[in-house]
Amino acid sequence: MRFVSTTLGHALLGLLVRQPLTGYDLAARMRHPIGYFWTARHSQIYPELQRLASDGLVVSEVIDGPGPRPTRRYRITASGRTALRAWVTSPIDLEPSRSEFLLRVYCLWLVDPAAGSRLVNDYRAKHAARLSEYEGEHANCLPEPASGTPGFASYATLRAGISYERHVVGYCDWLLEELSAPSD
Amino acid sequence: MRFVSTTLGHALLGLLVRQPLTGYDLAARMRHPIGYFWTARHSQIYPELQRLASDGLVVSEVIDGPGPRPTRRYRITASGRTALRAWVTSPIDLEPSRSEFLLRVYCLWLVDPAAGSRLVNDYRAKHAARLSEYEGEHANCLPEPASGTPGFASYATLRAGISYERHVVGYCDWLLEELSAPSD
DNA sequence: AGGGGCATGTAAAGAGTTACATGATTCT
């Protein structure tokens, strides 16, 4: 059995196991919906597809399409499916989280409360907008898909996004209150 | 005014504006407490310190210490402090979030519910452990530091960690229930 | 005729991890 070495490789297999797609289609799905928890540009995707193909985890066929180069539709192979399934339940470590926003919060004491509140408010607005975007999508996918289906897995990641954005908005609200009422 | 180009540079300035530190001390603080929202190894930190020094944002003095090379204590300069303050409230974009766990959730439909539950449970346990770690620290830093102090800024990032871990644990609980009660 | 979307690639640079390398002091 062949192992996929990169997370991106698994992301692409996770899309291809649902349906065959071109590199262009994969790049579009890496923006939406996968982009909400993993991102990649087309310049990273095309070389990765070549690696997956040379490892026998995907195969491609040339189809009609525009442009100077042949258009390829990729399909997952049986061994790609096996590798993906093995990865899904393999041991997972705590992942390092990176937030430039929290790094700024750590330095908030350097600036006056009004400027600090502006920063937090802007950040809150962006996340509140994303939250309503997610909530709109959520309303669109009722009734809840049955567990064990691809639809349910997509729904589960959307629920994660909603829960995360609520946490961010709630946290910003707490922080804004603290900044506006310094001596409580 | 000089601009710091990397997020890591701002992270280091954010530590040095609180107190002078050696590269070794900075590396320790990049594991804890900064590591909960930004990480860096010493191999990334030492070159970055040299860049900050050559831009005049920090200065170093050689102090007594072990090892084959001189031990340096770094201190932020006035222009470093100015650059850091300007960065804190500069416009911030939505940051791409990366979660291999959610990528796996997107593929959960491929594996049987028992194996899926094991994955989610393991992930939940790791985050629940981190949550109680944070809650212990929270109990340690009462009463709440006054807004506008470095202590409050540290406290505010701890609150963010607690809120985040609660979101993760709550989400895992929801998902585990869905996986165990497939036809509700 | 021009702009936007479809479609695929490579090149160069920056960010981050892992491994290599040295050597003093302190604790067990």
Add this chain to the structure above:
DNA sequence: AGAATCATGTAACTCTTTACATGCCCCT
């Protein structure tokens, strides 16, 4: 005597972003 901690650096590699490059098809 050996392990852990203090302390600083470089090298090699991987991952990610930004920029360069081409050219068809469809709509207005």
